[in-house]
Amino acid sequence: MAKAKTVYSCTQCGSQFPKWTGQCQDCGDWNTLEEEAAPQKSSLSSSPKAARFEGFAPKANVQKLQKVSLKGTPRFPSGLIELDRVLGGGLVPGSVILLGGDPGIGKSTLILQSLALLSDTKNTLYVTGEESAEQIALRATRLGVQDCDLSLLADNQLESILEVSLEHKPEVLVIDSIQTLYTETLQSAPGSVAQVRETASRLVRFGKQTQTIVILVGHVTKEGALAGPRVLEHMVDTVLYFEGEQNSTFRLIRAIKNRFGAVNEIGVFAMTDMGLKEVSNPSAMFIKRAQEDATGSVVLVSQEGTRPLLVEVQSLVDQSSLANPRRVTVGLDNQRLAMLLAVVNRHAGFSLYDQDVFVNVIGGVKVHEPAADLAILLSVLSSFKNRRLDSDLAVFGEVGLTGEIRPVQRGLDRIKEVEKLGFRRLIMPKGNQSGVKSSKLEIVSVNTLEEAIRYAFD
Known part of the structure; x- marks a missing residue:
């Protein structure tokens, strides 16, 4: 043999x-x-119907750039406003979307709620390779969408799925999940690199040639990769991450790649007993304080895509008993904290070399933009000096290595969000002050870190 x-x-x-x-x-x-x-040398598909879509696409013609028609991209809503925000306005026919996240984070719940709303006006097909149709029906009953006109298929063989899709002709096809699919042309087990790459490639080809919206659900591995090989992210049009802490009710959906819209947009959901609920004003939920007189707390005006977001930054500074004091961050860049502590030592005269410094962003939000620098330092100094910052104060600004406060993007949008939530004072870079007027908000524009510290604690 x-x-x-x-x-x-x-x-x-x-x-x-x-x-x-x-x-x-x-x-x-x-x-x-x-x-x-190794892959077998066999026909691409056991189904003659599915094989029609396994060949090459029609030959494309060469066009001059100035003669290309600039028609608007057709879209239709997904049924969830927060999801549409991340997608760039809605679903695009023929697009392929990869939705990733940790197991149990709520990916299937999000997909089922969206498909239940879409099924009223669109032909949808939900293919599940991990659960039975009865399990999906139980989840739909819990979510209150059991009466929707949604078609289910419990299968994980690619050839069979393509054949059913050709007969059913769905406008939206969901595969939950891509790790469970396998094709007869390969001998490797489902979830292997070859199976994931081959099944995803043929589903992408099917979606493009039939103008079907294909949504692939993938788990995040322990290395942080979506569904195993990173090549999968290059094959699709949109990559969405569904993230959140397991012990938190908040869930964030973030776009890291989008050929039909902007990236770094976020949608905010709250996990409840009845499924995911959209959060239209997340800033009001992230800045709820249990103690108004607590030290080490400050409100940061962050920006996620086009959405300004107010979050609370908390710090704890304590005398260290270790030779190398700890620098721990949650939701922030740990290396940037070390750099900021060096800046405040050199240009503001606060030595924290013998102190343990812990910084946390409340609500499980991850902030990686430079505009958080000033808020981090004021929060750390508030804990170090044991002096409370005013509860009606908001802060944003980038801190340079020379101690200057540098302007950030979308300053006007941040100011409007601070006004809307009823804050009274704002510390911001002087470079963002141009053309800014407010009758409800006391705006303090600063050029240096020393000016910001003087105003915050005087």
């Missing part, structure tokens, strides 16, 4: 090699090659 041939596939980039090596020669990552069965 002939021995089955094997290849070694990289779990990061998907490249294949005949022999194992410690480092992938294409992407350079170490210890990412896994053994799997």
Whole structure:
């Protein structure tokens, strides 16, 4: 009996090699090659109907750039306003969307709620490879959408799914999840690099040729990759991350790639007993304080895409008993905190070399923009000096290495959000002051870190 041939596939980039090596020669990552069965030389599909869509697309014609028609991209709403915000205005026919997140975060709940609303006006098909139709029906009953006109298919064979899709002709096709699918043309197990890459490639081709919206659900691995190989993110049009802390009711959906809209937009949901509820004004929920006189707390005016977001930053500074004091951040960049502590030591005269510093963003929000610098330092100094900052004060601004406060983008949008939520005072960079007028808000524009500290604590 002939021995089955094997290849070694990289779990990061998907490249294949005949022999194992410690480092992938294409992407350079170490210890990412896994053994799997080599693909068989067989027909692309066991179904003649599905095989119609496995060939090459019609030959494209060369066009002059100035003669290309600039028609608006057709869209229709997904049924959830927060999801439409992240998608750039709605769903685009023929687009392929990858929705990723940790197991149990609520991806299937989000998809089911959206499809239940879409099924009233669109032909939808929900393919589940992880759960049975009865389990989906139980979840729909819990969410109160059991009477929707949604079609279900419990299968994980790609050829069968394509054949049913050709007969059903859905406008929106959901695959939950991509790790459970397999194709008969490969011998490897479902979830392997080869299976994920091949099944996703054929689903992308099917969506493009039939103008079907294909939504692929994928788990995030322990390395942080979506559904295994990173090549999957390059194949799709939109990549969405559904994230949040398991012990928090808030869920954030974030776009990190979008060919039909802006990236870094976020949608905010709250997980309840009846499913996900949209949060139209997340700032009001993230800045609820239990103690108005607590030290080490300040309100940061952050920006996520086009949406200004007010979040509370809390710090704790305490005498360290270690040779190397700890610098711990939650929701912030740990390396940037170390840099800011050096800046405040050099340009403001506060030495924290023997102090443990802990900084946390309340609500499980992750903030990585430079505009959080000033809020972080004022929060740290409030805890260090044991002096409370006013509860009606909001802050934003980037701190440079020379101690200057640099302007940030979308300053006017941040100011409007602060006014809307009833704050009385705002510390901001002087570079963002141009053309800003407010009758309800006392705006203090600063050029240096020393000016900001003087105003905040005087």
